Amino acid sequence: MYLKIQLEWNVLITPENLDPRGLLLQRSIIIRLLEEFANRKATKDHGYFLSVTTLEKIGEGKIRPESGDVLFPVRYNCLTFKPFKGEVLKGVVDRIVKHGVFLICGPVGNVFLSVKTMPDYQYVHGENPTFMNNESSKIEKGAVVRFVVLGTKWVETEKEFQVLASLAGDFLGPVS
Amino acid sequence: MSGVEEEENAAELKIGDEFLKAKCLMNCEVALILDRKYEQLQQMSDDPMNQISQVFEKSLQYVKRFSRYKNPDAVRQVREILSRYQLAEFELCVLGNLCPETVEEAIAMVPSIKSRGRAHDDDAIEKMLSDLSLIKKFE
Numbered sequence: 001m002y003l004k005i006q007l008e009w010n011v012l013i014t015p016e017n018l019d020p021r022g023l024l025l026q027r028s029i030i031i032r033l034l035e036e037f038a039n040r041k042a043t044k045d046h047g048y049f050l051s052v053t054t055l056e057k058i059g060e061g062k063i064r065p066e067s068g069d070v071l072f073p074v075r076y077n078c079l080t081f082k083p084f085k086g087e088v089l090k091g092v093v094d095r096i097v098k099h100g101v102f103l104i105c106g107p108v109g110n111v112f113l114s115v116k117t118m119p120d121y122q123y124v125h126g127e128n129p130t131f132m133n134n135e136s137s138k139i140e141k142g143a144v145v146r147f148v149v150l151g152t153k154w155v156e157t158e159k160e161f162q163v164l165a166s167l168a169g170d171f172l173g174p175v176s
Numbered sequence: 177m178s179g180v181e182e183e184e185n186a187a188e189l190k191i192g193d194e195f196l197k198a199k200c201l202m203n204c205e206v207a208l209i210l211d212r213k214y215e216q217l218q219q220m221s222d223d224p225m226n227q228i229s230q231v232f233e234k235s236l237q238y239v240k241r242f243s244r245y246k247n248p249d250a251v252r253q254v255r256e257i258l259s260r261y262q263l264a265e266f267e268l269c270v271l272g273n274l275c276p277e278t279v280e281e282a283i284a285m286v287p288s289i290k291s292r293g294r295a296h297d298d299d300a301i302e303k304m305l306s307d308l309s310l311i312k313k314f315e
Contacts, residue, residue: 001186001269002206002239004199031227034217038229048231050206051213079206081235086187088270088285090242106238107231146274149186170284171276 001084005046006056008075009033013061015068029058029072037078042161044154047082048107081107083152083163090175091165093143096129101139103147108163113147117166118173133173143174189264189288200265202272204243204251210236244275250311257307261300263289276305 017028034052042048059073083089083105091103091111101118103111115123121131121139131139139145147165154161167173184190201209214236217227245251258268267286276282279301283289289296 001191001266002201002203002235004201034227038227038232041229041231048235049229050232050235051210053209053213079201079209079235081231084184084186084191084266086185086190088274090274104234107234109234171281172284 001082001087002050003047003080003082004053004077005080006075006077007046008073009036010071011036011074013070013072015070018070026058029074030055033074033076041159042107043159044156047080047161050079050081050107053077053079083108083149083161085149085151087149088146088172089149090144090146093139093141093145096131096139096141098123098129101131101145103145103165105163108161110160111147111163111165113145113165113167117150117164117168119168121167137173139174144176146172146175148172186266187287188291189266191266198265200269202243202251202254202269203239204245204254204272206235207239207243207246208248208251210239242273244273245311247312253311254308257311258304260307261296261304271304271308275308277309279305 011029011032013025013028013032017025017032019025019028033055037049037052040049054077056075056077059075061070061072063070089105091105091108093101094104094109095102098115100112100114103113105111115121115131118131120133121137122133124130124132128141145167147167148169150164150166152161152163184192210232214228214232245254254272255268258272263271267289270286271282274285276285279298282301282305289301
C-alpha cells in the first residue's frame, strides 16, 4: 500500500553551506533532505521511501561544537510503499524457476510465489518456462499476476522487504 | 518473521494503529503526485538524479501501469464515491486499485468489508461498484 506519512529527521548542514541569507540556507536544508531521503531507500517501519511531498517545519539549528556543523530538525510529509500481510496486489513476472515465480511489485524487487502456494499450477519446462493450470491459465515472464501477500520479511542488510505471495483464494492469478 | 508481524493481517484490517491513521493512497493518486514531483525536481536541482531514486522510478513506473484512472478529475471522483461507503482508508484504496467487477470479487479482495461488523450488505457493495463503473476509466 502506498502511504502518506509525516516524519521528523535531523538534517546536517556543513559550515560552508550556512548562508546568512535565509533563503539560501533553506534551500541547502531542502536539498540535503531530498538527497538523504533518496539515499535511505527504506526502513522496516515505514517501508520504501518514494518522495518528499511537502515540508512542514524547519526547527532551530543546534551547533555541533566539534565540527561546526549545524543540525536542523525537519518535519515533512512523504510518500512510502509498505507491503502488508493479507493485502492483494498486482505484480509483474520477472523470473520463473522450478520451485516458483519471482515477481516485481513497484519498489519491491523480490516477491516470491512458491509452487506450494499455487497448488493448481504446474511447472512447464522449456526455454521459457511457465506455470499452467487446468483451465490453461498461464504464468509467463512479463505477465501480470494478482496475488495476496502471505508474509513479509525485512532484510536490514539489503534495506528491503522479501515478500511471500500466494494464489490461494478467489480472483487471484494471472490477469490480462 | 517476528511476533509483531504475525499479527498483522490486512485482510482483517489489522495493519497497526500507526498505519490505520496514515493516509493510504491509490495508485492513480500516487501517479499524479510523482509525475508532478518528477517535473519539480528536474527544475529545482542542478543534479536531479541525486534526488530521484530507484525506488521513485520503479514506483512511478508501477503506478502508471496499474492506474485505472489517469485524468485528475476521475481520480478525485473515485475517492469521493468510495468515501460515501464508510470504508477504512486501506479498504478504499484496495478497491480503487483493483476495480472489482462483482460483489464476490470485491469481498475476495477486501474481506474486511464483510467481516468488520459494519454490515456492508451485498446491495450496498453492488451500488458502490456500479457508481464506480460510471467513472470514465481513461481519458
